[in-house]
Amino acid sequence: xxxxxxxxxxxxxxxxxxxxxxxxxxxxxxxxxxxxxxxxxxxxxxxxxxxxxxxxxxxxxxxxxxxxxxxxxxxxxxxxxxxxxxxxxxxxxxxxxxxxxxxxxxxxxxxxxxxxxxxxxxxxxxxxxxxxxxxxxxxxxxxxxxxxxxxxxxxxxxxxxxxxxxxxxxxxxxxxxxxxxxxxxxxxxxxxxxxxxxxxxxxxxxxxxxxxxxxxxxxxxxxxxxxxxxxxxxxxxxxxxxxxxxxxxxxxxxxxxxxxxxxxxxxxxxxxxxxxxxxxxxxxxxxxxxxxxxxxxxxxxxxxxxxxx
Amino acid sequence: xxxxxxxxxxxxxxxxxxxxxxxxxxxxxxxxxxxxxxxxxxxxxxxxxxxxxxxxxxxxxxxxxxxxxxxxxxxxxxxxxxxxxxxxxxxxxxxxxxxxxxxxxxxxxxxxxxxxxxxxxxxxxxxxxxxxxxxxxxxxxxxxxxxxxxxxxxxxxxxxxxxxxxxxxxxxxxxxxxxxxxxxxxxxxxxxxxxxxxxxxxxxxxxxxxxxxxxxxxxxxxxxxxxxxxxxxxxxxxxxxxxxxxxxxxxxxxxxxxxxxxxxxxxxxxxxxxxxxxxxxxxxxxxxxxxxxxxxxxxxxxxxxxxxxxxxxxxxxxxxxxxxxxxx
Numbered sequence: 001x002x003x004x005x006x007x008x009x010x011x012x013x014x015x016x017x018x019x020x021x022x023x024x025x026x027x028x029x030x031x032x033x034x035x036x037x038x039x040x041x042x043x044x045x046x047x048x049x050x051x052x053x054x055x056x057x058x059x060x061x062x063x064x065x066x067x068x069x070x071x072x073x074x075x076x077x078x079x080x081x082x083x084x085x086x087x088x089x090x091x092x093x094x095x096x097x098x099x100x101x102x103x104x105x106x107x108x109x110x111x112x113x114x115x116x117x118x119x120x121x122x123x124x125x126x127x128x129x130x131x132x133x134x135x136x137x138x139x140x141x142x143x144x145x146x147x148x149x150x151x152x153x154x155x156x157x158x159x160x161x162x163x164x165x166x167x168x169x170x171x172x173x174x175x176x177x178x179x180x181x182x183x184x185x186x187x188x189x190x191x192x193x194x195x196x197x198x199x200x201x202x203x204x205x206x207x208x209x210x211x212x213x214x215x216x217x218x219x220x221x222x223x224x225x226x227x228x229x230x231x232x233x234x235x236x237x238x239x240x241x242x243x244x245x246x247x248x249x250x251x252x253x254x255x256x257x258x259x260x261x262x263x264x265x266x267x268x269x270x271x272x273x274x275x276x277x278x279x280x281x282x283x284x285x286x287x288x289x290x291x292x293x294x295x296x297x298x299x300x301x302x303x304x305x306x307x308x309x
Numbered sequence: 310x311x312x313x314x315x316x317x318x319x320x321x322x323x324x325x326x327x328x329x330x331x332x333x334x335x336x337x338x339x340x341x342x343x344x345x346x347x348x349x350x351x352x353x354x355x356x357x358x359x360x361x362x363x364x365x366x367x368x369x370x371x372x373x374x375x376x377x378x379x380x381x382x383x384x385x386x387x388x389x390x391x392x393x394x395x396x397x398x399x400x401x402x403x404x405x406x407x408x409x410x411x412x413x414x415x416x417x418x419x420x421x422x423x424x425x426x427x428x429x430x431x432x433x434x435x436x437x438x439x440x441x442x443x444x445x446x447x448x449x450x451x452x453x454x455x456x457x458x459x460x461x462x463x464x465x466x467x468x469x470x471x472x473x474x475x476x477x478x479x480x481x482x483x484x485x486x487x488x489x490x491x492x493x494x495x496x497x498x499x500x501x502x503x504x505x506x507x508x509x510x511x512x513x514x515x516x517x518x519x520x521x522x523x524x525x526x527x528x529x530x531x532x533x534x535x536x537x538x539x540x541x542x543x544x545x546x547x548x549x550x551x552x553x554x555x556x557x558x559x560x561x562x563x564x565x566x567x568x569x570x571x572x573x574x575x576x577x578x579x580x581x582x583x584x585x586x587x588x589x590x591x592x593x594x595x596x597x598x599x600x601x602x603x604x605x606x607x608x609x610x611x612x613x614x615x616x617x618x619x620x621x622x623x624x625x626x627x628x629x630x631x632x633x634x635x636x637x
Contacts, residue, residue, distance in 0.1 A: 059537075060537075060572075096523070096524055096525055096537075097524070097539075097541050098524075098575065099538065099539065099573040099575045099576045100573075100608070101572075101573040101574065101575050101601075101607070101610075101613075102572040102573025102575070103573075105604070105605075115605075116605050117606065117609065122608060125350035125351065125354075126350070126354070126611070127349065127354045128401050130403055138463060144401055144403075144404065156511065181401075183350060183359060183400060184400045184401050184404070184472075185409075185471060185472055185540075186470075186471025186472065186478060186480075186481065187471075187480065187524045188478075188524060188525055190470065190471055190472070190475040191471070191472050191475055193475075194441060194474070194475045196475070224532060225463065226533070227534075228532045292617065
């Protein structure tokens, strides 16, 4: 399993994290070269390993703004193979649509990763194993999780840069909800909402913490995300080996205060760095790429000057 | 055309089977069956309740003999073995808590005439399993926060949840209602009529403004959600006793319009099953299935293959048409 005992480390005992912000004008850009060069800087331990890319494939996406773009997924796959990974699989368990084949075919994923089975795995219907959760923020205690995730050596969360009408934002930590299998918990995976989204996110990510994150911020989504929002062009990829630091950086790019995002604030205790001074920024600076995202009124508190706690 | 075991049948029986059904679907299902009698979500995976139920329902759509009959018997036996003490079925092996698959297990067993006592215990469990939003505290909290809620729906209409104690959703509610409309009245527990009435009302309450259903909420922050094929099909099949209602007709129209653009074999097969059950014309299914199969082999999905068997079969007892006099 990817999550190692060392993943639960109090923030004060963690070394500073690194997050890279790269400009990518469009999905037609040479994303493979960009990602490969960026990932090389992180010296990732993937040689000879099985890498699992976990994009955010929510559902059918005729506007092309809801799901992680397949060009980014294909570029990441190619980059990990060039870095020496033994195999790179793409896997997700969409939360809102059972016909996963229809989702990946409608986005033409095969054009970017080749033939779908066996490279793509539907996590909603994989074999599962009972996994005790390593924290007790929610009342869940355990989850049945897919074998493909538990057997992967290196898990990469690949969300899209989006607002979220229940959680504020959905980034690399929230994206991990997609590993929870629908065949056990339904469509949507309501047990996670019922347990409390921030609490369930902490418990899940403490148990299967992504080893790396690549955020598709070339075109994101603002407003009433993660499905019904408005496309937002940012022309960015944000990557790093600390999912909390990556998500915090993304929040700052969206002009939101990460410490006011409930699940990020919780995750910062054990899973990574939230504070800007503990994140070493590579590539572009946050200030140079900041793009304020529209948010729902119920999340005004996430803005600087909003009604924060 | 394909590899795998050939399905031996009497001539009269196989003559009404299409080539795709006979040469692809049935060999696939037989090969996917595990030694314990159950089937996994994909061939080669451990046995699980949901795919075993779909396979059993698919086999019930055929006039069984020989190998198919043996396969159905062992799938039925496996289902009986994994029933939990309280009468429910778990969604995956090892789980000690019942779930949404209980309705499917009861339906599959009842349709195949297997384990009537197990079915009775399963139905009793279902009729006692209330969703989480039924609780007093939840209703009080919802009433208290009513001005800030993003989703407006009538929570007094309670259906069935995916997992115990969580909210009602369209699909598990539809499965339970399909089961109840298949069972003769004498097998209905005391609360069945109430649960049916509430479940049907819940489905109509959750319909999207454009017709059809999605797997989430029809309106979030006042914005209408898009319908989806799966939930629409199951809701329409659950509500087929009210086929003349405007809501049903509107949803069928949405499904008909969506049909041409469907991009997965699961969606196409389910839409076909539903439209045919409602007597609506549909394009021939087999050429579409052949195309999908050539592309991805249906992702080796047992449920999709089982739905294809049901859709290509002449009889589907469990999707029987409306009861006489039930339609409004």
